[in-house]
Amino acid sequence: MKQKVLEISNLWVSFEKNSEVFHALRGIDLTLYRKEALSLVGESGSGKTTAARASLGLVPLAKGKVLLLGKDIQHCSRKELIETRQRCGYISQNPYDSIPPTLTTLDAVAEPLVICKRMNKKEAREKAKEMLSLCGITDEVILNGRVRFSLSGGQKQRVALARALATDPEVIFADEPTSMQDASNRGDILDVLQRYVKKGSALVLTTHDLYLAAAATERCIILFHGRVMETGPSKAILKTPLHFYTKALLDALPGLDKKIKRPPLKQGEPNIIVSGCPFLARCPEGRKKCQETPPLREVAPGHFVACWLI
Numbered sequence: 001m002k003q004k005v006l007e008i009s010n011l012w013v014s015f016e017k018n019s020e021v022f023h024a025l026r027g028i029d030l031t032l033y034r035k036e037a038l039s040l041v042g043e044s045g046s047g048k049t050t051a052a053r054a055s056l057g058l059v060p061l062a063k064g065k066v067l068l069l070g071k072d073i074q075h076c077s078r079k080e081l082i083e084t085r086q087r088c089g090y091i092s093q094n095p096y097d098s099i100p101p102t103l104t105t106l107d108a109v110a111e112p113l114v115i116c117k118r119m120n121k122k123e124a125r126e127k128a129k130e131m132l133s134l135c136g137i138t139d140e141v142i143l144n145g146r147v148r149f150s151l152s153g154g155q156k157q158r159v160a161l162a163r164a165l166a167t168d169p170e171v172i173f174a175d176e177p178t179s180m181q182d183a184s185n186r187g188d189i190l191d192v193l194q195r196y197v198k199k200g201s202a203l204v205l206t207t208h209d210l211y212l213a214a215a216a217t218e219r220c221i222i223l224f225h226g227r228v229m230e231t232g233p234s235k236a237i238l239k240t241p242l243h244f245y246t247k248a249l250l251d252a253l254p255g256l257d258k259k260i261k262r263p264p265l266k267q268g269e270p271n272i273i274v275s276g277c278p279f280l281a282r283c284p285e286g287r288k289k290c291q292e293t294p295p296l297r298e299v300a301p302g303h304f305v306a307c308w309l310i
């Protein structure tokens with residue numbers, strides 16, 4: 001039987017913005033299994049990072065439930081939460097946040113092995129060297145130089161990847177892990193992540209790029225304004241996007257043989273959408289019915305869309 005590693009039900013996360021309550025996530029559901037790769041796809045501000053951080057108990061939940069590796073992250077003890085997080089790897093969108101700047105590159109990757117796996121420093125450094133090599137960093141000057149002084153943005157991102165994967169995490173949260181890479185390194189990073197999935201990890205990848213999601217993950221969830229607009233097999237959604245928002249996301253991506261379309265104007269889009277389809281203000285086909293919140297409906301096996309018009 002497939003083993004569930006992450007189960008999110010009716011998750012709401014709220015922040016205070018301009019003295020008003022702002023819902024960054026509005027009732028999302030998600031199930032992730034061992035050896036499965038899933039992506040969260042959406043434009044900036046759609047709630048991808050918040051979903052990853054909420055899964056790890058890094059932001060408070062307003063409503064709903066998160067079971068990570070079987071632990072209810074809201075109600076387990078602090079010790080259980082730390083132990084559960086140590087079984088996961090988190091590659092933050094900003095590698096500057098996630099690697100201690102004063103350590104050497106080698107020690108930055110060795111550190112979690114000493115803390116979580118109780119390795120001695122020598123063993124940890126050997127394993128760290130292997131991990132860094134896997135992530136494309138072999139230069140001795142860089143390995144022994146301080147993180148703060150010796151790394152470019154793209155290199156920092158690869159060090160953050162090596163650090164997150166060093167402990168063989170059961171669940172990997174990779175938040176835009178290729179955003180600072182050139183085209184050749186991008187493929188290498190996805191290969192490394194996929195290798196871990198083959199070995200038994202589960203992966204949650206966040207990206208704004210549906211092509212990347214389809215290349216790296218079997219299933220994807222399209223998020224907009226904190227709500228799931230469409231979800232299903234990534235390749236099927238890339239080939240036949242159904243929701244108007246998914247189509248707009250694809251149109252906004254560059255391609256050799258196509259003219260880049262500007263995404264629909266955001267003017268008139270309310271900051272705080274209480275009910276109705278969140279895409280209504282931008283939808284080319286929006287109508288009165290869309291003022292009611294559309295439920296997620298299954299339109300093909302495993303493929304769900306939240307749109308009254310489909």
Ligand SMILES: Nc1ncnc2c1ncn2[C@@H]1O[C@H](COP(=O)(O)OP(=O)(O)OP(=O)(O)O)[C@@H](O)[C@H]1O
Pocket residue numbers: 015016017024042043044045046047048049050051093208
């Ligand atoms: N700590 C916070 N306090 C207030 N608002 C927040 C906080 N964290 C996130 N938000 C808001 O929640 C919304 C979703 O943010 P989030 O970072 O999850 O989006 P995202 O899809 O990951 O975007 P990006 O692709 O730009 O990283 C945004 O409107 C953001 O401003």
